[in-house]
Amino acid sequence: MNYEERLQNVTVLGAAGKMGSGILLLTAVEMADISLKPENQTKTYVLNAMDVSHEGLAGLLKYLKVQIQKIAEKKTVLLRKMYADRNDLIENKDIIDQYVFDVINIVRPITKLEATYESNIIFEAVSENKDLKVKLLSQIDSNNPNNPWYFTNTSSVPINVVEKEAGLEGRILGFHFYNPPAIQKLVELIVTDKTKKEVVEFAKTYAKNLRKIIVPSNDFAGFIGNGHFMRDALHAITEAEALAKDIPFVEAVYMVNKVAQEYLVRPMGIFQLIDYVGIDVVQFIMKVMNPFVKDEELHSSLLDKMIELGVKGGQKSDGSQKDGFMKYEKGQPVAIFDPDKKEYIPISEFKNKCEKKLGPIPDSKISWKSIIRRPDKEILLEDFFKTLKTMQTFGAGLAVKYGKRSNEIGKKLVADNVANNENDVNTVMLTGFFHAYGPVNTFFD
Amino acid sequence: MKKLRKKVYMTAGYNTISLGTGRREFHPKKPRPGIEHYIKEAGQGTLKQIGGAKNVDEGAIGNFMAPRFNRQGNLPGFIPMIDDELQWKPCTSTEGACGSGALALMSGIKSVLAETADVVLTVGVEVQNTMKAVYVADVLAGAGWYQKRKNGHAYFFPGQFSDRAGAYYEKYGMEYTRKGFCRWFVNAIENARLCPTAQEYENKVADLEALYNKIKPNGKAFVDNLTVFDCSKVSDAASAIAIVSEEGLKRIGIPKEEAVEIVGWGQVERNVTFDPPDLTELTTIKKAAKEAIESANITIHDLATIETHDCFSIAGILATEAFGFAEPGKGAQFVADGNTDRDGIIPMNTTGGLIGWGHPTGGTGVHQAVTIWEQLTDKAGKAQIKIPKDRPYGMTVNMGGDDVTVVAIVYKRG
Numbered sequence: 001m002n003y004e005e006r007l008q009n010v011t012v013l014g015a016a017g018k019m020g021s022g023i024l025l026l027t028a029v030e031m032a033d034i035s036l037k038p039e040n041q042t043k044t045y046v047l048n049a050m051d052v053s054h055e056g057l058a059g060l061l062k063y064l065k066v067q068i069q070k071i072a073e074k075k076t077v078l079l080r081k082m083y084a085d086r087n088d089l090i091e092n093k094d095i096i097d098q099y100v101f102d103v104i105n106i107v108r109p110i111t112k113l114e115a116t117y118e119s120n121i122i123f124e125a126v127s128e129n130k131d132l133k134v135k136l137l138s139q140i141d142s143n144n145p146n147n148p149w150y151f152t153n154t155s156s157v158p159i160n161v162v163e164k165e166a167g168l169e170g171r172i173l174g175f176h177f178y179n180p181p182a183i184q185k186l187v188e189l190i191v192t193d194k195t196k197k198e199v200v201e202f203a204k205t206y207a208k209n210l211r212k213i214i215v216p217s218n219d220f221a222g223f224i225g226n227g228h229f230m231r232d233a234l235h236a237i238t239e240a241e242a243l244a245k246d247i248p249f250v251e252a253v254y255m256v257n258k259v260a261q262e263y264l265v266r267p268m269g270i271f272q273l274i275d276y277v278g279i280d281v282v283q284f285i286m287k288v289m290n291p292f293v294k295d296e297e298l299h300s301s302l303l304d305k306m307i308e309l310g311v312k313g314g315q316k317s318d319g320s321q322k323d324g325f326m327k328y329e330k331g332q333p334v335a336i337f338d339p340d341k342k343e344y345i346p347i348s349e350f351k352n353k354c355e356k357k358l359g360p361i362p363d364s365k366i367s368w369k370s371i372i373r374r375p376d377k378e379i380l381l382e383d384f385f386k387t388l389k390t391m392q393t394f395g396a397g398l399a400v401k402y403g404k405r406s407n408e409i410g411k412k413l414v415a416d417n418v419a420n421n422e423n424d425v426n427t428v429m430l431t432g433f434f435h436a437y438g439p440v441n442t443f444f445d
Numbered sequence: 446m447k448k449l450r451k452k453v454y455m456t457a458g459y460n461t462i463s464l465g466t467g468r469r470e471f472h473p474k475k476p477r478p479g480i481e482h483y484i485k486e487a488g489q490g491t492l493k494q495i496g497g498a499k500n501v502d503e504g505a506i507g508n509f510m511a512p513r514f515n516r517q518g519n520l521p522g523f524i525p526m527i528d529d530e531l532q533w534k535p536c537t538s539t540e541g542a543c544g545s546g547a548l549a550l551m552s553g554i555k556s557v558l559a560e561t562a563d564v565v566l567t568v569g570v571e572v573q574n575t576m577k578a579v580y581v582a583d584v585l586a587g588a589g590w591y592q593k594r595k596n597g598h599a600y601f602f603p604g605q606f607s608d609r610a611g612a613y614y615e616k617y618g619m620e621y622t623r624k625g626f627c628r629w630f631v632n633a634i635e636n637a638r639l640c641p642t643a644q645e646y647e648n649k650v651a652d653l654e655a656l657y658n659k660i661k662p663n664g665k666a667f668v669d670n671l672t673v674f675d676c677s678k679v680s681d682a683a684s685a686i687a688i689v690s691e692e693g694l695k696r697i698g699i700p701k702e703e704a705v706e707i708v709g710w711g712q713v714e715r716n717v718t719f720d721p722p723d724l725t726e727l728t729t730i731k732k733a734a735k736e737a738i739e740s741a742n743i744t745i746h747d748l749a750t751i752e753t754h755d756c757f758s759i760a761g762i763l764a765t766e767a768f769g770f771a772e773p774g775k776g777a778q779f780v781a782d783g784n785t786d787r788d789g790i791i792p793m794n795t796t797g798g799l800i801g802w803g804h805p806t807g808g809t810g811v812h813q814a815v816t817i818w819e820q821l822t823d824k825a826g827k828a829q830i831k832i833p834k835d836r837p838y839g840m841t842v843n844m845g846g847d848d849v850t851v852v853a854i855v856y857k858r859g
Contacts, residue, residue: 077664080599091583091586092583
């Protein structure tokens with residue numbers, strides 16, 4: 001079975017979820033482009049969008065329509081060539097509408113597993129629950145005569161554990177997209193000792209066709225991306241908790257968040273990132289990873305406390321941010337949660353006080369947004385951090401400590417053999433987290 | 446053309462801003478004013494200068510594709526909306542693709558010559574930002590022959606002019622040609638920065654030449670031989686001007702010095718179902734400009750400035766050859782040498798043209814007339830160029846489709 005034949009029947013498990021919907025979109029487009037080749041026009045292509053939520057699947061189809069249209073509008077030049085023999089399609093609009101239909105026409109929304117028994121490829125993007133993953137994959141595998149291949153999007157569970165417990169010897173690999181899959185360029189590819197060569201070859205071709213950058217990660221819980229993010233988040237939480245001994249908790253969170261974003265020139269502050277991913281998801285990933293890491297404790301009682309109070313973060317189905325550590329208006333943080341008072345305190349009440357305590361940043365013209373696309377960003381950052389190191393302010397002190405810790409985490413991922421080299425660690429942070437520079441650098445030495 | 450039976454003037458021009466990418470007010474996701482807003486603003490802008498609507502005998506409006514961009518036909522009905530006193534007066538609309546504006550001017554000129562009107566309020570309008578560029582391309586493709594659409598480029602008109610640029614590259618060299626394009630682009634932006642209504646008025650890029658040269662044509666993403674900097678804008682705008690007889694000038698109380706006299710024109714049509722006879726020549730523009738100059742009884746060297754239809758940089762270059770300023774193949778050099786700069790031998794598009802000021806397709810012809818009126822009557826503000834005493838003439842050249850519907854008009858300081 002070649003690449004195109006294998007893609008004739010595919011399933012995405014958890015298709016209505018944040019990651020699943022993105023994977024489904026990209027796969028549907030790839031399958032449609034294959035189906036539209038003249039030699040494939042008599043074949044049928046099926047992409048099962050499997051999810052337990054009818055509501056979620058209805059939302060998925062709306063999402064697909066909007067996204068496919070955007071994709072089609074960007075590649076209209078190519079689409080006109082693909083539909084050159086369709087004399088009924090004259091204008092760009094005719095062609096774009098037809099393409100949206102042709103992509104959606106491949107998708108079969110389903111809520112029962114039976115349809116997956118005919119698939120050749122199963123993308124798994126259900127919740128980060130190892131037992132659930134094992135249960136679903138082993139049930140499909142014992143009923144599916146095609147010996148399907150399994151691509152799991154887990155960001156934390158070791159692949160070999162799922163492989164063994166579900167009895168999938170050699171037919172599974174970790175194919176970890178970053179959120180949102182349609183935009184982030186990175187895919188972490190994780191193989192086990194047993195993963196067959198042809199499965200890896202397929203994964204590479206598929207990633208290339210989706211224009212993704214592959215970074216290989218070794219099969220350790222959390223892999224490279226969460227290996228860095230979870231420890232980075234714990235550093236921030238520890239710093240904030242330490243500060244909160246002398247100042248109100250909300251001020252501590254505000255300052256650490258601001259340092260991570262503005263002093264470290266990142267796309268968002270660390271507590272905002274935790275909210276974006278979801279406090280519950282972060283807590284869960286730590287829980288999954290913790291048994292597999294030896295010399296450290298990946299756990300935060302602060303996160304437990306937030307969850308107990310029902311403060312979870314994450315996103316609404318329309319993509320807007322739910323309230324977590326921070327409360328958001330139009331995507332911008334406006335207040336911070338005080339777990340003792342159990343209420344959000346407006347940032348405007350303590351902003352000036354905190355900023356006075358932190359002191360200025362080295363160069364107000366340098367922000368993540370202003371430099372991310374600049375070819376000379378390395379030089380700009382070098383100057384920025386050079387100045388930062390000489391500053392005696394409270395904010396600069398927190399930032400340098402933070403930068404050093406991030407560097408340490410990056411190096412540890414290589415030392416622990418999670419990543420093959422420092423470059424891979426940096427690529428993950430640059431392309432999966434959209435950082436402006438990799439954690440392994442000399443800026444904070 | 447026969448000698449004009451009476452004198453015709455234009456005066457009291459008005460432009461709205463050209464709204465679209467580049468303007469600070471423009472946000473693709475926010476609601477914007479509709480087509481009626483632009484017609485009203487431009488129309489009232491002219492009425493205020495001519496003593497009000499009571500002085501107007503007739504209205505003419507040029508527009509290309511409101512039925513598709515705005516789901517609106519029957520545009521003459523919007524002229525009485527400009528002012529209650531226009532109710533029940535005769536109104537006409539004209540359509541000739543991007544040459545619609547100049548057709549409205551011709552309609553006004555002919556009414557005055559026919560002595561059925563002494564004052565014609567003429568408006569040109571297009572509101573195009575109602576859809577994304579990829580769909581705008583569908584609508585504008587209507588300026589070509591519909592039978593050619595299926596095999597045309599996704600970006601149909603950029604595709605047509607990309608073919609012209611490609612033919613010119615092949616004949617005379619790509620690098621050489623693009624030097625001329627680059628200068629054309631730089632001039633367009635620099636001139637637009639002097640005109641507050643221009644779409645590129647707020648363009649602050651320091652090194653425009655470097656910006657232009659940063660992107661190379663890429664047929665996979667756009668067209669083979671042009672980049673976005675070679676193209677005019679997608680714009681929402683309207684312009685208005687009064688076309689009047691000598692009696693009309695008296696009625697509206699405007700002295701001749703504040704008007705321009707129409708001293709000649711060339712109106713030429715090419716069969717839209719035919720391909721252009723020569724991709725490296727704007728044949729229709731050549732004929733129209735020649736007729737206009739001859740009917741005005743002057744030479745091109747008597748012109749102080751020209752507003753030409755640079756929907757694409759290649760159209761600007763080819764126009765310099767069509768007018769006779771440069772031999773075939775030398776237009777790129779002529780422009781690259783600075784001859785069309787605002788202080789060059791023949792300043793062209795002194796408020797930015799279609800690339801810098803903007804291109805509200807059906808309104809452009811009227812906008813060109815307003816610019817020439819401003820320049821010849823010393824009303825161009827910061828964009829004012831020097832008009833030599835012995836060269837009191839200007840010319841507009843408005844083109845619909847790929848060199849299909851063309852009107853060239855010669856103006857003289859009144």
